[in-house]
Amino acid sequence: MPGTELFGAEERKEINDVLETGILFRYNHDAQRNNVWKAREFEAEVCKLVGAGFAHAVSSGSTAAQCAMVAAGIGAGDEVIVPPFTYVATIEAALMIGALPVFAEIDETLCLSAEGIRKAITPKTKGVCLVHMCGQMADMEAIMAVIQEHNLVLVEDAGQALGARYHGTATGLWGKTGAYSFDFFKIATAGEGGVMVTNDEPAYQLADSYADHGHDHVGSNRGMEQHPIIGFNYRISELHAAVGVAQTRRVPLIIEKNNQHKTALMNRLSEVPGVAFARIPDPDGDSATFLNLLLPDTETAKRVVDEFNAAGIGGFNYWFTNMYHFINQWDHIKEMRTAGKLPIEILGAPQDYANLDLPQSQDVVGRLISFGIRCTWTPEEVEALAGKIGEAVRKALSVEA
Numbered sequence: 059m060p061g062t063e064l065f066g067a068e069e070r071k072e073i074n075d076v077l078e079t080g081i082l083f084r085y086n087h088d089a090q091r092n093n094v095w096k097a098r099e100f101e102a103e104v105c106k107l108v109g110a111g112f113a114h115a116v117s118s119g120s121t122a123a124q125c126a127m128v129a130a131g132i133g134a135g136d137e138v139i140v141p142p143f144t145y146v147a148t149i150e151a152a153l154m155i156g157a158l159p160v161f162a163e164i165d166e167t168l169c170l171s172a173e174g175i176r177k178a179i180t181p182k183t184k185g186v187c188l189v190h191m192c193g194q195m196a197d198m199e200a201i202m203a204v205i206q207e208h209n210l211v212l213v214e215d216a217g218q219a220l221g222a223r224y225h226g227t228a229t230g231l232w233g234k235t236g237a238y239s240f241d242f243f244k245i246a247t248a249g250e251g252g253v254m255v256t257n258d259e260p261a262y263q264l265a266d267s268y269a270d271h272g273h274d275h276v277g278s279n280r281g282m283e284q285h286p287i288i289g290f291n292y293r294i295s296e297l298h299a300a301v302g303v304a305q306t307r308r309v310p311l312i313i314e315k316n317n318q319h320k321t322a323l324m325n326r327l328s329e330v331p332g333v334a335f336a337r338i339p340d341p342d343g344d345s346a347t348f349l350n351l352l353l354p355d356t357e358t359a360k361r362v363v364d365e366f367n368a369a370g371i372g373g374f375n376y377w378f379t380n381m382y383h384f385i386n387q388w389d390h391i392k393e394m395r396t397a398g399k400l401p402i403e404i405l406g407a408p409q410d411y412a413n414l415d416l417p418q419s420q421d422v423v424g425r426l427i428s429f430g431i432r433c434t435w436t437p438e439e440v441e442a443l444a445g446k447i448g449e450a451v452r453k454a455l456s457v458e459a
């Protein structure tokens with residue numbers, strides 16, 4: 059959790075700025091707020107960090123993903139190609155706006171592959187929600203070729219990849235719209251929060267209105283504002299935005315430290331037979347929040363997990379069985395258990411979610427073990443962890459299957 063590792067005086071100062079005015083609402087109250095506008099400042103910091111033309115801060119990464127989809131023109135009945143390996147919020151966001159998720163294959167980048175996207179395209183496909191997983195980035199060149207060839211709209215859920223880049227362009231800015239999460243577990247946190255980004259001004263305007271009951275935010279009298287569209291309340295509070303301001307400023311340093319640790323771990327572990335790593339399409343653009351090990355097969359990965367547990371090694375995720383980020387754990391979606399009927403229940407699901415055939419995704423996630431990288435690790439701690447991981451893997455591989 060690198061963002062929270064560095065929580066300190068800067069965050070407290072930003073929060074105090076808000077507490078001193080007492081204006082916790084991001085809009086209006088111009089006279090009382092003493093020119094303190096933390097949500098605006100947060101958006102400006104995110105634009106500066108990633109190079110976006112526009113950013114709109116909201117209450118979570120989940121609502122940012124939803125705003126990104128809506129602002130890209132995705133709505134009820136549109137098929138959207140999604141990965142089976144993502145935080146479930148990506149899928150929920152599509153379902154909430156009435157879109158129809160179509161699951162496609164990921165590859166060793168841990169993200170949708172160009173080939174996977176191509177095979178999932180139907181005449182009803184409106185777009186792709188690409189998710190950049192585990193701090194890395196998708197294979198953008200190949201993916202953009204498919205997007206352009208088929209005239210699809212691209213939305214990026216970069217909830218786990220703030221600050222990552224592919225050939226210089228930030229994740230989140232390849233498509234029409236993108237989204238970042240600032241929840242408690244991310245490279246930068248606002249406590250709870252999210253930011254939608256785009257270089258398309260009309261898309262930004264849509265997100266800005268959609269996230270606040272359709273308000274156009276023109277003038278300084280909220281009661282008299284116009285409502286160009288129907289929206290809802292996905293607003294971020296000034297207190298959360300204040301934390302986001304301080305944390306976003308820390309991201310370049312965190313990425314530098316993370317990369318030092320990840321490179322050291324990869325160098326040491328590449329000597330261990332049986333250890334490979336998730337493919338990083340642009341290693342220079344990695345945000346390096348995770349070290350992503352790929353074992354030879356699922357059974358070996360499970361034995362390695364057992365060895366880690368036996369040796370008391372923590373700080374890793376085995377997404378295949380232990381985490382809420384893979385389709386195998388999404389029974390509620392497979393069974394379409396809903397509180398109130400969703401549009402998909404009327405429109406019809408485009409796939410049989412309970413019986414999907416995604417062998418490549420099953421293989422990759424079955425082999426994947428990810429260690430969260432802490433930016434405050436010392437070189438000695440990194441060396442000790444590499445030693446422990448190597449020893450556990452050697453033990454697991456020496457056991458006959």
Ligand SMILES: Cc1ncc(COP(=O)(O)O)c(C=O)c1O
Binds near residue numbers: 118119145148
């Ligand atoms: C890829 C991805 N998208 C969306 C989200 C949702 O973000 P939040 O927890 O801020 O709603 C997450 C959170 O883990 C995520 O990893």
